[in-house]
Amino acid sequence: MKFKTLVDVPFEIVAKCFFKSFENYYVQFTKNARLFEERWRVAKVRYDFSVGVFEGEELIAFMLLAIDERDGVLSAFNAATGVLPAYRGNSLVKKMFDFALPVLRSNRVKHCSLEVIQENENAVRAYEKCGFKVARNYHCFGGKFQCEGSIGQVEEASVVSIHKDELADQSIYSWENRIESIINGPFHFFTVMNNDKKESLFIINKSTGYLAQFDVLFDKPDVWGRLGAAIQSVSTQIKVNNVVGTLERKLEWLKASGLQNTINQYQMERLV
Numbered sequence: 001m002k003f004k005t006l007v008d009v010p011f012e013i014v015a016k017c018f019f020k021s022f023e024n025y026y027v028q029f030t031k032n033a034r035l036f037e038e039r040w041r042v043a044k045v046r047y048d049f050s051v052g053v054f055e056g057e058e059l060i061a062f063m064l065l066a067i068d069e070r071d072g073v074l075s076a077f078n079a080a081t082g083v084l085p086a087y088r089g090n091s092l093v094k095k096m097f098d099f100a101l102p103v104l105r106s107n108r109v110k111h112c113s114l115e116v117i118q119e120n121e122n123a124v125r126a127y128e129k130c131g132f133k134v135a136r137n138y139h140c141f142g143g144k145f146q147c148e149g150s151i152g153q154v155e156e157a158s159v160v161s162i163h164k165d166e167l168a169d170q171s172i173y174s175w176e177n178r179i180e181s182i183i184n185g186p187f188h189f190f191t192v193m194n195n196d197k198k199e200s201l202f203i204i205n206k207s208t209g210y211l212a213q214f215d216v217l218f219d220k221p222d223v224w225g226r227l228g229a230a231i232q233s234v235s236t237q238i239k240v241n242n243v244v245g246t247l248e249r250k251l252e253w254l255k256a257s258g259l260q261n262t263i264n265q266y267q268m269e270r271l272v
Helices: 010-020 033-042 090-105 122-128 221-234 248-256
Strands: 002-005 049-055 060-069 071-082 111-117 134-144 153-156 188-194 197-205 212-216 237-244 260-271
Touching: 002 090, 010 033, 010 060, 033 049, 049 090, 060 090, 071 090, 090 122, 111 122, 122 260, 134 248, 188 221, 197 221, 212 221, 237 248
Parallel strands: 071 111, 212 237
Antiparallel strands: 002 049, 049 060, 060 071, 111 260, 134 237, 134 260, 153 188, 188 197, 197 212
16 A cells, blocks of 8 residues: 555546545435535645555545644644545554644644544544544534524625624634635625614525524524524525534524534544
């Protein structure tokens, strides 16, 4: 087996290994390689930091690492790791991370995080062997959005035009939902007003219904109602990933709006 970065590996080869690695996975997803290529671009995956394992000419395992400064710290995010079924049980996850560590350290990366489905106990143990510890519980939702609130005044802007000060504390959001990531993607920013006063906001991909961020400035039922009506006016089919388990009001509101809790994840992290 040979370990090397993925910098010179055609994306089609990475995608092929990815889809084979995640057959019969906990979550079913589209096998559209270009959608994942775009998602990983938005997340800031760096193929010169990412790792591949080859058996002859075949890519049999991979670890995709995104690199960015978050909260003043140069950080890595494991956007995806996969091993072909025939090669599992060889500690390849740990070996890939061990291969990546010197590269991360030489580039002054200080922190690394990842997300893993809680039911996937084998993956959780594999990351624990790499030194990762659970830091957060995340809840994911999807389904038909049903809100009975009346819509307020709604102002729309491209996400690239907004200033970070207009947003809620970004530390409550996961790597791919933070403004540093989504500013690179096809997202739109909406402000909900009532009597010319801003009271809530949300960021959404209008074509997919993926709701990256949503927050209220005032925790009142009518404010949540107008936020829901505004979201519903953009898309009725909604997907929300990685709501922190401590945000009980948000979790209750999503369930009350008809969305199903599809999966739960851990955020795991360690220092580099």
